[in-house]
Amino acid sequence: MEKKITLSVKNLKKVIGKKEIIKGLSFDLREGEVFGFLGPNGAGKTTTIRMLVGLIKPTSGTIQICGANIEDNFQEAMTNLGCIVENPELYPYLSGYNNLLHFARMLDRVGDDRIKEVTKLVGLTERIHDKVKTYSLGMRQRLGIAQALLGRPKVLILDEPTNGLDPAGIREMRQFIRFLAEEEGLSVLVSSHLLSEIQLLCDRVAIISKGSIIRTDTVHQLLANRERVIWHVQPLEKGKEVLGSLTGIDVTDDGAILTEYNEEKIPLWNKQLVEAGIAVTEMNRKMPVLEDLFLELTGGDTIE
Amino acid sequence: MNKNVIRSITGIAVLFCLLWLIGLGWAVGEYYAGTPEKIPKAKTVSQVENKKGLTIVALGDSLTRGTGDETGKGYVGVLIDEIKGKTKRPVQLTNLGINGQRSNSLRKQVQETEVGRQIQRADMVLVTIGGNDLFRGGQALMDFKTGDIATIEKKYLNNLKFIFEQIRKNNPKANVFFIGLYNPFIDLDQGREMSKVVRHWNYDSAEVSASFPKIVFVPTFDLFELKVNDYLYSDKFHPNSKGYRLIAERVASLLTW
Amino acid sequence: MNKLIQNEMMKLIAKKRLIVIAIIIGVLVMLFTYAQYKQVQTQREKLGTSDWRTILQQQIVDTTNRLSSSRITDEWKKQLQISLQQQQYYLDHDINPSEPGAPTFMRIFLENSIDLFIPLMVMVIASDLVSSEHSLGSIKLLLTRPVKRWKVLLSKYLTLCLAISLIIAIAGILSYLISGLVFGYKGWGAPILTGFNVTETGLNTSEVKLMGQWKFLLMDFGLVWFVSIVVGTLSFMLSVLIRSTAAGMGVMLASLISGAILTNMVSSWESAKYFFMVNLRLTDYMKGTAPPIEGMNLSFSIQTLFVWWAVALFVSFFVFTRRDVY
Ligand SMILES: Nc1ncnc2c1ncn2[C@@H]1O[C@H](COP(=O)(O)OP(=O)(O)OP(=O)(O)O)[C@@H](O)[C@H]1O
Ligand SMILES: [Mg+2]
Numbered sequence: 001m002e003k004k005i006t007l008s009v010k011n012l013k014k015v016i017g018k019k020e021i022i023k024g025l026s027f028d029l030r031e032g033e034v035f036g037f038l039g040p041n042g043a044g045k046t047t048t049i050r051m052l053v054g055l056i057k058p059t060s061g062t063i064q065i066c067g068a069n070i071e072d073n074f075q076e077a078m079t080n081l082g083c084i085v086e087n088p089e090l091y092p093y094l095s096g097y098n099n100l101l102h103f104a105r106m107l108d109r110v111g112d113d114r115i116k117e118v119t120k121l122v123g124l125t126e127r128i129h130d131k132v133k134t135y136s137l138g139m140r141q142r143l144g145i146a147q148a149l150l151g152r153p154k155v156l157i158l159d160e161p162t163n164g165l166d167p168a169g170i171r172e173m174r175q176f177i178r179f180l181a182e183e184e185g186l187s188v189l190v191s192s193h194l195l196s197e198i199q200l201l202c203d204r205v206a207i208i209s210k211g212s213i214i215r216t217d218t219v220h221q222l223l224a225n226r227e228r229v230i231w232h233v234q235p236l237e238k239g240k241e242v243l244g245s246l247t248g249i250d251v252t253d254d255g256a257i258l259t260e261y262n263e264e265k266i267p268l269w270n271k272q273l274v275e276a277g278i279a280v281t282e283m284n285r286k287m288p289v290l291e292d293l294f295l296e297l298t299g300g301d302t303i304e
Numbered sequence: 305m306n307k308n309v310i311r312s313i314t315g316i317a318v319l320f321c322l323l324w325l326i327g328l329g330w331a332v333g334e335y336y337a338g339t340p341e342k343i344p345k346a347k348t349v350s351q352v353e354n355k356k357g358l359t360i361v362a363l364g365d366s367l368t369r370g371t372g373d374e375t376g377k378g379y380v381g382v383l384i385d386e387i388k389g390k391t392k393r394p395v396q397l398t399n400l401g402i403n404g405q406r407s408n409s410l411r412k413q414v415q416e417t418e419v420g421r422q423i424q425r426a427d428m429v430l431v432t433i434g435g436n437d438l439f440r441g442g443q444a445l446m447d448f449k450t451g452d453i454a455t456i457e458k459k460y461l462n463n464l465k466f467i468f469e470q471i472r473k474n475n476p477k478a479n480v481f482f483i484g485l486y487n488p489f490i491d492l493d494q495g496r497e498m499s500k501v502v503r504h505w506n507y508d509s510a511e512v513s514a515s516f517p518k519i520v521f522v523p524t525f526d527l528f529e530l531k532v533n534d535y536l537y538s539d540k541f542h543p544n545s546k547g548y549r550l551i552a553e554r555v556a557s558l559l560t561w
Numbered sequence: 562m563n564k565l566i567q568n569e570m571m572k573l574i575a576k577k578r579l580i581v582i583a584i585i586i587g588v589l590v591m592l593f594t595y596a597q598y599k600q601v602q603t604q605r606e607k608l609g610t611s612d613w614r615t616i617l618q619q620q621i622v623d624t625t626n627r628l629s630s631s632r633i634t635d636e637w638k639k640q641l642q643i644s645l646q647q648q649q650y651y652l653d654h655d656i657n658p659s660e661p662g663a664p665t666f667m668r669i670f671l672e673n674s675i676d677l678f679i680p681l682m683v684m685v686i687a688s689d690l691v692s693s694e695h696s697l698g699s700i701k702l703l704l705t706r707p708v709k710r711w712k713v714l715l716s717k718y719l720t721l722c723l724a725i726s727l728i729i730a731i732a733g734i735l736s737y738l739i740s741g742l743v744f745g746y747k748g749w750g751a752p753i754l755t756g757f758n759v760t761e762t763g764l765n766t767s768e769v770k771l772m773g774q775w776k777f778l779l780m781d782f783g784l785v786w787f788v789s790i791v792v793g794t795l796s797f798m799l800s801v802l803i804r805s806t807a808a809g810m811g812v813m814l815a816s817l818i819s820g821a822i823l824t825n826m827v828s829s830w831e832s833a834k835y836f837f838m839v840n841l842r843l844t845d846y847m848k849g850t851a852p853p854i855e856g857m858n859l860s861f862s863i864q865t866l867f868v869w870w871a872v873a874l875f876v877s878f879f880v881f882t883r884r885d886v887y
Contacts, residue, residue, distance in 0.1 A: 055886040102568050108707070313727070317723035326783065
């Protein structure tokens with residue numbers, strides 16, 4: 001059964017000055033899923049997220065959060081949304097608790113209990129009464145998440161949530177996000193230009209470049225059929241001929257041949273190579289990574 | 305930080321906000337709708353308060369003011385210094401001299417309630433007047449016509465009499481020193497004719513002074529007669545420090561204790 | 562709304578701006594008190610009396626003499642004449658224009674700080690109310706709550722109004738308490754004259770009113786408050802328009818100081834009277850001194866300031882509710 005759609009974006013466009021920065025994005029988020037927003041620097045991730053959270057007005061297109069249009073029904077839409085845009089910039093001169101109190105006051109029906117609850121959830125109970133300016137970056141990130149969770153949102157939007165965290169912190173954050181999605185049923189939108197992170201964290205990914213979505217799919221689907229085998233053969237020319245007659249090949253710069261990974265056929269191809277008097281010096285199975293796909297799709301370009 | 309602290313500060317702020325708003329409303333209301341009320345002039349001079357020191361009131365023109373004196377004291381200042389040296393009582397001076405003042409304006413000044421009060425509490429009154437009536441800042445040299453001067457002098461003497469009457473009315477006891485005129489133009493072409501006029505002027509002034517008790521005419525004509533330029537300021541009209549000192553010394557010599 | 566104002570109040574208090582302002586005011590009041598004390602003392606020494614009538618009479622004569630000097634400008638002459646006539650009026654009616662005591666000090670302090678000092682203090686708070694959220698980045702969190710933008714801005718504006726009220730109260734209380742140590746705490750009921758009309762021909766005294774100093778003070782406070790609100794709203798607008806606090810402060814500071822300078826030299830430039838900064842000295846109208854430009858009066862200045870206020874407020878809300886936040 002299809003899960004409920006919590007965030008729906010249709011044909012979102014943004015023109016700043018004369019430049020079209022976002023060129024018509026459409027995607028949906030479902031309950032309990034972590035959605036990755038992947039793109040190189042300057043692709044338009046932050047701009048899109050700013051539109052989703054109502055900081056900037058889309059030039060055209062609609063955004064609905066739990067059925068409420070963000071432009072017509074800002075208040076209802078925002079009730080179901082928690083977000084961190086870029087860094088969680090809280091008030092450094094207030095204590096963590098007062099920061100939470102501040103944002104709780106802007107929400108309906110969020111009391112002291114909830115503040116305590118989220119504080120505990122992000123593990124800040126001990127330091128919550130200290131001034132935020134004494135916090136480390138990781139603690140600020142956690143406080144940011146706590147703040148985003150205060151209003152029990154259905155949709156959580158995080159722009160680069162692992163920015164500036166150490167490997168342990170990244171891992172912790174990842175587990176926490178997964179926990180929120182799986183246990184609490186939140187929809188989480190995560191943007192990042194770190195492929196490995198998205199690959200480990202997300203259920204579905206949208207790859208975005210120069211303001212357009214190039215592809216949206218589940219991580220599983222994207223990676224399927226993308227396992228490769230690397231052959232190092234001697235002599236190369238003859239090897240190419242033989243393998244090329246059997247299957248599609250690519251040749252890398254350092255003189256290796258790439259073929260698809262096919263469990264049944266690999267021994268067969270190997271045998272044929274050997275029979276043709278070609279020495280297979282090395283044969284490797286290459287694990288699939290989004291990076292290849294990403295570079296392939298975006299044409300390897302970064303900032304335009 | 306306590307929530308109650310914030311709440312009470314907010315509350316106080318709201319109260320003040322209202323208070324200032326009332327003030328603003330009041331100011332605007334007063335401005336548009338306020339009706340003027342008749343405020344009585346203080347007619348009666350308030351009682352002379354108990355005073356310990358010697359009180360001196362100086363009335364008159366630029367000489368009283370001390371114009372031309374580089375030290376800024378004028379004969380009044382020099383005189384006060386001298387008095388201070390001789391007495392232990394505190395000395396209080398009210399200098400009401402106004403530059404360019406003529407007899408008719410001094411006549412008005414002495415009628416003012418507060419000036420009257422000042423005179424009332426004075427132990428000594430110093431007066432210089434008439435220089436501007438007669439010389440009109442040197443203009444007298446140009447239109448030197450005896451007929452004109454006679455009418456001017458008549459008016460002046462009339463004013464002077466009134467001024468003295470006013471002073472005596474307010475204060476019958478105090479010594480009044482009336483400083484006579486000198487002739488600043490004595491060295492000029494028409495100096496001699498001018499001197500004649502000044503002497504005549506002084507004579508009549510002395511006569512008026514003499515008709516009042518304790519009003520002493522203090523001549524200065526002779527002081528400036530011989531070396532007038534040594535004692536004049538660069539405007540060749542007002543005395544310089546030395547000139548003022550001469551006048552002050554003359555007045556000082558008349559003081560009684 | 563109440564909750565939002567509490568938020569803003571919390572931030573304001575946590576920033577400790579009010580305390581800094583209170584300290585600045587306190588130090589300044591101490592300086593002024595000492596200066597005033599010195600002035601009274603030298604005057605007493607010079608004239609050998611502390612009788613206000615004698616002093617006032619002496620001042621009148623001194624002013625008259627200054628008027629006769631040919632070196633002073635016509636404009637200055639006119640101002641002197643007006644103050645002369647006023648002093649004479651006080652003297653003739655046997656009313657002390659500056660009854661010694663803390664309330665009089667307070668009045669003089671207010672009259673002298675209305676066009677620069679208090680607006681400056683207000684500016685310290687107003688100019689970073691919105692721009693600091695931008696520079697901190699917290700604006701992104703503030704505007705992604707289920708609260709309409711105009712409400713967020715309104716809560717900030719109302720907090721500003723409250724803070725201004727507090728600053729003025731602090732100025733009043735501190736000047737009363739500190740100066741009272743030297744001049745004594747009495748003098749609330751001292752009579753004071755208002756309603757002098759400055760016209761082309763000089764001072765018109767036909768509408769003069771007598772009132773207790775406390776009432777006069779309350780009116781002064783009201784006017785100071787109004788001026789502060791207008792200046793505060795303008796800084797507030799700049800704070801919305803310009804994301805850098807320093808730039809906003811610079812603009813505001815420049816216009817306030819130019820106002821203080823302009824008032825002394827714009828008498829011949831008539832349209833300058835529509836600038837907000839030459840209209841700040843509202844208390845002068847109560848006291849009855851010559852306006853910087855002929856034809857200005859209390860109602861003109863209040864109206865002009867009101868228009869500036871309304872425009873600034875409109876611009877602030879218009880821009881804030883519409884603008885994209887990067
Ligand atoms: N205010 C603006 N005015 C003009 N162009 C802008 C503005 N903000 C962003 N852009 C442009 O929009 C494009 C997308 O920017 P955005 O910040 O959304 O990228 P991003 O995907 O978040 O990149 P990164 O991974 O570096 O954070 C960039 O080319 C940027 O130059
Ligand atoms: Mg970004």
